[in-house]
Amino acid sequence: MKKRLYLELENCIGCRSCLAACTQCGGHEERNRNYVYDVNPLVNRQTMPLMCLHCENPACARSCPAQAIQIHESGAVLSALVEKCIGCQNCTIACPYGIPKFDTEQNLMYKCDLCIDRTKDGIPPMCASVCPSNTLQWLTDEEIENKKKQFNLDNGKWVTSMPYLEGETNVKVNLPGILQGITKLY
Amino acid sequence: MQRDKFFKEIENLNHPNEKLIKTHCSYCGMQCGMNLRVNTQTNKIIGVEPRYDWPVTVGKMCPKGVTAYQQTNHKDRLLKPLIRDDASLKGTTEGFREASWDEAYDLIVKKFKELQSKYGKDSLSVFSGVSMTNEKCYLTGKFARVALGTRYIDYNGRFCMSSAAGGFLRSFGVDRGSTLPWTDIHETDCLFIAGSNTAECHPTSMFRIWNVQERGGYIIVVDPRETPIARRADLHLDLQPGTDLALANGIVNQLIELGYLDDEFINKHTNGFEETRELVKEFTPEYTSMLTGVAPEKIVRAAELYGKAPNAIVMFARGVEQQHKGVDNVSAYTNMALITGKIGRPKSGVATFTGQGNGQGGREHGQKSDLLPGYRKITNPEHVKEVCQVWNITPDEMPKPGVSAYEMFELMEEKTIRGLYLLCSNPAVSAPNQNFVRKALKNLDFMICSDFYLSESAEFADVILPAVTWSEDEGTVTNIEGRIIKINKAQEPVGESKPDWQIQVQLAERLGRGKQFSHLKTARDVADEFRLASKGGYADYYGATWDKIEKQDGVFWPCKDENDKGTPHMFLDKKFYHPDGKAKICALPYRPPAEEPCEKYPLRLTTGRVVYHYLSGNQTRRIPFLHDMCPEPYVEVHPETAAKYYMEHEERVRLYTRRGEAVYKVKITEAIRKDTVFVPYHFGHEDSINLLTIAALDPISRMPEFKACAAQLEKVEIKKVQ
Numbered sequence: 072m073k074k075r076l077y078l079e080l081e082n083c084i085g086c087r088s089c090l091a092a093c094t095q096c097g098g099h100e101e102r103n104r105n106y107v108y109d110v111n112p113l114v115n116r117q118t119m120p121l122m123c124l125h126c127e128n129p130a131c132a133r134s135c136p137a138q139a140i141q142i143h144e145s146g147a148v149l150s151a152l153v154e155k156c157i158g159c160q161n162c163t164i165a166c167p168y169g170i171p172k173f174d175t176e177q178n179l180m181y182k183c184d185l186c187i188d189r190t191k192d193g194i195p196p197m198c199a200s201v202c203p204s205n206t207l208q209w210l211t212d213e214e215i216e217n218k219k220k221q222f223n224l225d226n227g228k229w230v231t232s233m234p235y236l237e238g239e240t241n242v243k244v245n246l247p248g249i250l251q252g253i254t255k256l257y
Numbered sequence: 258m259q260r261d262k263f264f265k266e267i268e269n270l271n272h273p274n275e276k277l278i279k280t281h282c283s284y285c286g287m288q289c290g291m292n293l294r295v296n297t298q299t300n301k302i303i304g305v306e307p308r309y310d311w312p313v314t315v316g317k318m319c320p321k322g323v324t325a326y327q328q329t330n331h332k333d334r335l336l337k338p339l340i341r342d343d344a345s346l347k348g349t350t351e352g353f354r355e356a357s358w359d360e361a362y363d364l365i366v367k368k369f370k371e372l373q374s375k376y377g378k379d380s381l382s383v384f385s386g387v388s389m390t391n392e393k394c395y396l397t398g399k400f401a402r403v404a405l406g407t408r409y410i411d412y413n414g415r416f417c418m419s420s421a422a423g424g425f426l427r428s429f430g431v432d433r434g435s436t437l438p439w440t441d442i443h444e445t446d447c448l449f450i451a452g453s454n455t456a457e458c459h460p461t462s463m464f465r466i467w468n469v470q471e472r473g474g475y476i477i478v479v480d481p482r483e484t485p486i487a488r489r490a491d492l493h494l495d496l497q498p499g500t501d502l503a504l505a506n507g508i509v510n511q512l513i514e515l516g517y518l519d520d521e522f523i524n525k526h527t528n529g530f531e532e533t534r535e536l537v538k539e540f541t542p543e544y545t546s547m548l549t550g551v552a553p554e555k556i557v558r559a560a561e562l563y564g565k566a567p568n569a570i571v572m573f574a575r576g577v578e579q580q581h582k583g584v585d586n587v588s589a590y591t592n593m594a595l596i597t598g599k600i601g602r603p604k605s606g607v608a609t610f611t612g613q614g615n616g617q618g619g620r621e622h623g624q625k626s627d628l629l630p631g632y633r634k635i636t637n638p639e640h641v642k643e644v645c646q647v648w649n650i651t652p653d654e655m656p657k658p659g660v661s662a663y664e665m666f667e668l669m670e671e672k673t674i675r676g677l678y679l680l681c682s683n684p685a686v687s688a689p690n691q692n693f694v695r696k697a698l699k700n701l702d703f704m705i706c707s708d709f710y711l712s713e714s715a716e717f718a719d720v721i722l723p724a725v726t727w728s729e730d731e732g733t734v735t736n737i738e739g740r741i742i743k744i745n746k747a748q749e750p751v752g753e754s755k756p757d758w759q760i761q762v763q764l765a766e767r768l769g770r771g772k773q774f775s776h777l778k779t780a781r782d783v784a785d786e787f788r789l790a791s792k793g794g795y796a797d798y799y800g801a802t803w804d805k806i807e808k809q810d811g812v813f814w815p816c817k818d819e820n821d822k823g824t825p826h827m828f829l830d831k832k833f834y835h836p837d838g839k840a841k842i843c844a845l846p847y848r849p850p851a852e853e854p855c856e857k858y859p860l861r862l863t864t865g866r867v868v869y870h871y872l873s874g875n876q877t878r879r880i881p882f883l884h885d886m887c888p889e890p891y892v893e894v895h896p897e898t899a900a901k902y903y904m905e906h907e908e909r910v911r912l913y914t915r916r917g918e919a920v921y922k923v924k925i926t927e928a929i930r931k932d933t934v935f936v937p938y939h940f941g942h943e944d945s946i947n948l949l950t951i952a953a954l955d956p957i958s959r960m961p962e963f964k965a966c967a968a969q970l971e972k973v974e975i976k977k978v979q
Binding site: 081082084085086087088090091092094095097112113114115116117118188189192193194195197200201202203204205221249250253254255256257 | 267268269270272304305307309316317318319320322323324446456457460461462463464467468470471472473474475483484485486488489565566567868869882886896906925926927928
């Protein structure tokens with residue numbers, strides 16, 4: 072059954088285990104490929120991960136003059152092919168979220184490939200495997216549908232979608248505020 | 258073991274030419290399951306793979322866990338014994354030369370014998386730790402008493418778990434850190450969490466904790482800082498450091514006032530309620546608020562939420578325990594569960610977040626100055642007799658009780674203790690009042706240190722013995738829940754390093770105690786003797802064989818025999834471990850912290866951990882990812898307080914107390930009380946916040962008051978006027 076990366080931003084505790092794990096998938100040259108931000112560090116300890124959302128129509132791939140960024144049949148937007156990437160950084164500029172990173176020494180772009188060696192066989196990516204707070208989860212569409220029923224945000228949106236995002240994404244993101252609609256037990 | 262809703266059947270990724278060794282993390286009491294990736298050609302550990310099938314943590318790991326494997330083949334590993342001939346270089350990394358094990362052992366035996374013949378058996382001491390297996394902890398206690406014959410052994414649990422132990426012993430008559438398995442946490446209705454920065458110190462508890470809120474339950478957090486868990490809590494009780502006892506009494510007052518008592522439970526299963534009711538009468542919300550700085554309505558609300566909950570768990574950690582009234586704090590918060598009867602059933606109970614990997618098991622089997630295996634007392638002649646039979650010595654050979662960890666430094670300073678065998682600990686960072694502790698270490702006639710890196714404490718040693726990491730040996734550990742689990746060996750020891758149990762056997766033989774030690778040839782041999790030594794004690798591990806641990810995904814103690822499956826939930830029969838079978842509700846008068854703020858030192862200093870480092874940082878500071886994320890300590894200051902001192906974010910400032918001073922970068926955040934500053938304690942030398950902390954000890958647990966003392970800030974540079 073197809074599973075997706077699903078993000079519940081409310082849960083993030085800022086441990087950056089996802090970044091540590093990103094270096095460990097075996098195919099990432101021990102470099103982490105995503106971000107965790109302190110949302111307002113002088114005020115509180117809120118943090119949030121910024122992961123590649125694996126857009127259905129990815130700006131990074133569209134902007135690549137060398138067609139170095141391939142899309143896997145699972146929907147994962149892969150890292151640039153080493154032999155094709157010309158190091159122009161169009162992808163980094165084009166990505167609305169600034170995801171693709173750039174290796175200045177090798178003149179190559181690199182980005183999250185959703186641990187394709189794992190996810191192509193149904194094994195969760197490293198980040199979602201280790202995430203201690205369940206900010207990052209690896210779920211079936213049915214499980215994501217259940218999340219949608221469970222959480223009602225007061226803005227009527229339960230996940231990021233248009234107009235917040237540039238387009239539809241394979242990764243589903245749940246905005247902070249999931250607890251707003253919860254009925255308390257007592 | 259029952260698998261809960263978080264458990265998913267997931268295959269692991271197998272890379273070519275690799276095998277996976279199932280084990281657990283080397284760090285905190287969570288003991289997250291992990292697989293170590295081992296290259297089958299080089300037989301070296303090369304990485305980590307989640308252990309999805311471990312029922313407690315289902316593959317999850319914090320950043321320390323993910324990178325833990327990098328310790329094993331780290332460039333800083335000690336590969337050979339080191340000897341330093343020039344004692345004037347103590348306290349530095351200089352002057353060490355490589356030596357053979359024989360030369361090191363010969364020197365140690367010669368020096369130990371010299372000291373003991375000149376100054377008596379008790380001139381030697383052992384200072385150990387609990388980030389090692391039960392087998393090693395057990396043998397260290399035996400080594401001190403039998404091979405060295407000294408009364409002076411104690412361990413770093415005095416800086417970690419001993420107040421929880423003391424509180425539980427007084428309230429329940431037994432000290433198991435959690436009365437229920439962690440797999441109950443997400444099913445409870447209310448979590449009351451005091452003095453635990455859970456998201457940073459025990460991150461893999463968080464998916465269960467957040468789930469309580471998703472189900473509509475409540476989280477109440479008690480902390481002077483708005484930690485990540487406090488930020489999302491339903492109620493944050495932002496108390497002044499060191500005032501927990503007042504808060505707990507205030508909540509108990511309100512639980513009584515608002516009628517949340519379980520009278521039947523109190524009558525049948527507890528003692529001490531009437532005295533306690535009398536004592537807490539004065540702790541009205543207003544009076545409690547005056548003592549703690551928490552708004553009165555928050556105190557009432559906490560009592561309502563906890564009192565109304567069908568099921569609730571009271572949890573706490575070092576924040577309440579590392580005080581000179583830590584034991585009282587533990588018993589006072591435990592009172593909440595006892596007067597409402599929320600204990601002795603699934604989904605309700607009391608738990609402490611065990612700090613060290615084997616904080617639970619390591620304190621049960623004889624490393625503590627007055628304890629013997631199975632939680633037996635060295636002052637009880639019956640207990641001594643039982644252990645002597647296993648140890649093959651006569652009761653008159655058993656030393657008397659010694660003193661606690663910090664008090665050993667006092668004896669070193671006054672030369673009662675002249676020799677030290679330090680292992681699995683780094684007190685030159687982790688002990689309070691460092692200026693004194695470092696002086697005491699320097700004052701020793703002879704010190705040996707066993708470690709796998711050259712720690713700040715090893716810098717004071719005459720001989721350093723290279724120990725193995727957790728991944729190069731096997732044995733059991735008792736995790737945060739009281740579940741005995743198995744650590745497996747993934748790689749042969751690097752260089753000439755050896756496991757501590759083997760070092761102790763070989764030293765004991767050279768000290769003429771081969772009869773008591775020579776039969777211990779493998780870790781399993783030690784395990785078998787250890788289970789036997791614990792048999793009949795209340796921390797009975799006899800039935801927890803390695804096979805059973807493997808088959809059942811761990812065994813909860815007590816586990817008395819082959820057919821006993823262990824005890825995940827304590828007190829289900831409502832029988833507590835005091836002789837009359839009842840728990841004790843404790844009437845505990847409030848005492849302020851040992852050192853209150855004054856005009857000269859107007860701020861409250863509190864210390865703690867960050868998610869990227871473990872204990873003294875001797876391990877984690879060497880891991881590149883963790884170092885990059887948190888390379889140096891800092892002082893957290895509220896913006897209003899910083900403005901008063903004209904301090905800016907990231908400016909370097911001097912922080913000082915009556916005992917010492919250090920210079921830190923200011924980290925401005927509104928997520929801390931205005932009267933409180935915080936510094937993480939994982940750093941050594943001149944960066945160590947323990948240069949400033951106070952050694953006020955709890956009268957029962959002998960735990961120092963790391964969590965509260967009076968401090969002052971000062972600018973170190975005059976900034977240009979803009």
